[in-house]
Amino acid sequence: LPKTIGAACTEILNSANLSFALCPLLTDGAIEALLTAGSPQQQQQFIPKMVSGQWTGTMNLTEPQAGSDLSLVRTRAEPQPDGSFKIFGTKIFITYGEHDMADNIVHLVLARVAGAPEGVKGISLFVCPKVLADGTHNDVHCVSIEHKLGIKASPTAVLQYGDKGGAVGYLIGQENRGLEYMFVMMNAARFAVGVQGIAVAERAYQKAVAYARERVQSRPVDGSLPRAATIIHHPDVRRMLMTMRAYTEACRAMALVGAAAYDAAHAHPDAQSRQRNQAFYEFLVPLIKGFSTEMSLEVASLGVQVHGGMGFIEETGAAQHLRDAKILTIYEGTTAIQANDLVGRKTMRDGGTVARAVAAQIEATEGELAGSGSEHAAVMLKRLRSARQAFVDVVDYIVDKGRTDPNAAFAGSVPYLMLAGNLVAGWQMARALLAAEQRVAAGEQAEFMRAKILTARFYADHILTQVPGLRDSVVEGAAGVTGMALEAF
Numbered sequence: 158l159p160k161t162i163g164a165a166c167t168e169i170l171n172s173a174n175l176s177f178a179l180c181p182l183l184t185d186g187a188i189e190a191l192l193t194a195g196s197p198q199q200q201q202q203f204i205p206k207m208v209s210g211q212w213t214g215t216m217n218l219t220e221p222q223a224g225s226d227l228s229l230v231r232t233r234a235e236p237q238p239d240g241s242f243k244i245f246g247t248k249i250f251i252t253y254g255e256h257d258m259a260d261n262i263v264h265l266v267l268a269r270v271a272g273a274p275e276g277v278k279g280i281s282l283f284v285c286p287k288v289l290a291d292g293t294h295n296d297v298h299c300v301s302i303e304h305k306l307g308i309k310a311s312p313t314a315v316l317q318y319g320d321k322g323g324a325v326g327y328l329i330g331q332e333n334r335g336l337e338y339m340f341v342m343m344n345a346a347r348f349a350v351g352v353q354g355i356a357v358a359e360r361a362y363q364k365a366v367a368y369a370r371e372r373v374q375s376r377p378v379d380g381s382l383p384r385a386a387t388i389i390h391h392p393d394v395r396r397m398l399m400t401m402r403a404y405t406e407a408c409r410a411m412a413l414v415g416a417a418a419y420d421a422a423h424a425h426p427d428a429q430s431r432q433r434n435q436a437f438y439e440f441l442v443p444l445i446k447g448f449s450t451e452m453s454l455e456v457a458s459l460g461v462q463v464h465g466g467m468g469f470i471e472e473t474g475a476a477q478h479l480r481d482a483k484i485l486t487i488y489e490g491t492t493a494i495q496a497n498d499l500v501g502r503k504t505m506r507d508g509g510t511v512a513r514a515v516a517a518q519i520e521a522t523e524g525e526l527a528g529s530g531s532e533h534a535a536v537m538l539k540r541l542r543s544a545r546q547a548f549v550d551v552v553d554y555i556v557d558k559g560r561t562d563p564n565a566a567f568a569g570s571v572p573y574l575m576l577a578g579n580l581v582a583g584w585q586m587a588r589a590l591l592a593a594e595q596r597v598a599a600g601e602q603a604e605f606m607r608a609k610i611l612t613a614r615f616y617a618d619h620i621l622t623q624v625p626g627l628r629d630s631v632v633e634g635a636a637g638v639t640g641m642a643l644e645a646f
């Protein structure tokens with residue numbers, strides 16, 4: 158499927174069951190890595206059964222001493238005369254590392270070949286199936302399944318490789334290029350985890366709306382009813398529901414725009430356009446992963462709040478979404494790691510060129526808003542313009558400090574990520590507002606379109622307004638972050 162369609166479909170799967178949908182999510186990543194670097198024989202052996210769902214895939218990066226920093230990976234691979242390798246080591250936190258849902262589990266494993274250079278340049282990627290081609294069980298064993306805060310239906314395994322003489326592994330691509338291949342898988346997985354955030358937020362929103370329509374408590378402040386009303390009447394409950402809805406719709410739009418850029422980067426007939434779309438997509442990936450997952454936590458927390466005390470009680474189900482959402486800001490690179498990517502690779506490396514190109518596109522949308530003539534568009538224009546100007550200030554600051562004072566640049570990394578995510582998602586709401594106004598004028602789906610316009614207006618007044626504050630935190634706030642001596646904590 159094109160990513161644009163695939164992303165929309167996987168959101169629905171993840172809304173239904175985040176834990177279960179994680180299995181195909183990682184299998185997809187493993188397929189992508191095999192397509193990128195696997196030999197034709199490896200592709201033929203593994204991919205058809207992984208696509209059909211007969212076999213599942215895993216991603217084995219993390220070790221006790223190597224999490225965010227994969228240069229510390231110690232699992233070792235010893236070459237064998239037949240061209241295969243024997244793998245020895247311990248991998249932790251491996252999602253769907255062990256289960257009996259499928260006939261085989263295809264583990265993709267990062268390991269070092271003896272004599273490889275230190276650090277990231279000495280890591281290779283291996284495919285290490287649980288069941289070998291001759292039907293025997295490979296020397297990889299599940300040592301334990303973790304007890305977790307959330308996604309409890311997803312088995313998170315500690316895997317031990319090589320206790321009985323070495324697990325059979327086959328090199329994928331070239332030696333010492335493993336991290337490069339894994340990044341292909343990781344970018345796909347990071348995008349998909351962002352979509353998981355949107356999915357859990359949507360689920361939390363739907364549950365909260367249903368409860369708010371049903372729970373009766375307190376008289377309306379405007380005196381419209383002489384008795385207690387359903388809580389959806391209360392302005393603050395509506396504010397919470399609108400916040401949940403606006404975040405979710407904005408992040409969904411941002412993810413789908415990212416997916417469309419990915420599709421254009423692969424399928425557009427014009428090479429320059431492919432390149433431009435690829436750069437845009439790569440800029441968006443940390444925003445889709447980082448911002449959408451952080452917002453999902455806030456949305457799921459509001460979902461609990463809408464339920465009042467019942468939200469804290471497990472039988473309601475609202476708390477599960479909050480517990481589930483927390484992992485999304487951690488795995489596939491924590492929010493800080495996404496922010497480092499945004500600061501280092503996506504902003505400093507090209508001197509802010511792609512970031513400023515995004516700002517120019519936003520400015521073009523401001524021009525369209527100015528031409529609309531509606532009150533909602535005028536408000537959106539005001540908010541979007543000041544948010545875009547704040548973004549440009551921050552990009553200039555990051556590019557400058559990245560060279561002269563890296564601690565100052567990275568002190569603002571997560572606020573920059575949140576600012577950029579907020580802005581790019583809000584920009585999509587501005588575009589949605591314009592499109593919806595046109596449809597209303599044409600008499601199409603008026604109710605849906607009016608709801609879209611009001612949601613965009615809410616985003617402008619209540620969410621985009623956070624951007625200038627985040628700018629100040631980045632541009633003026635580094636001293637507060639790094640000033641305290643380490644021993645004073």
Ligand SMILES: Cc1cc2nc3c(=O)[nH]c(=O)nc-3n(C[C@H](O)[C@H](O)[C@H](O)COP(=O)(O)OP(=O)(O)OC[C@H]3O[C@@H](n4cnc5c(N)ncnc54)[C@H](O)[C@@H]3O)c2cc1C
Pocket residue numbers: 183215216217218219223224225226249250251252253305313484487488489490491492493494497
């Ligand atoms: C349920 C679950 C499922 C998982 N599934 C998989 C899987 O399938 N495969 C797999 O390989 N791994 C998996 N992981 C591991 C996951 O990807 C790591 O836990 C995650 O990348 C963070 O690494 P860490 O736990 O070692 O934390 P650490 O790296 O120790 O991070 C601790 C804190 O330090 C911060 N930090 C670290 N480095 C930096 C830096 N350079 N700049 C700023 N801040 C920094 C982090 O943001 C974090 O706040 C899973 C984890 C869990 C909990």
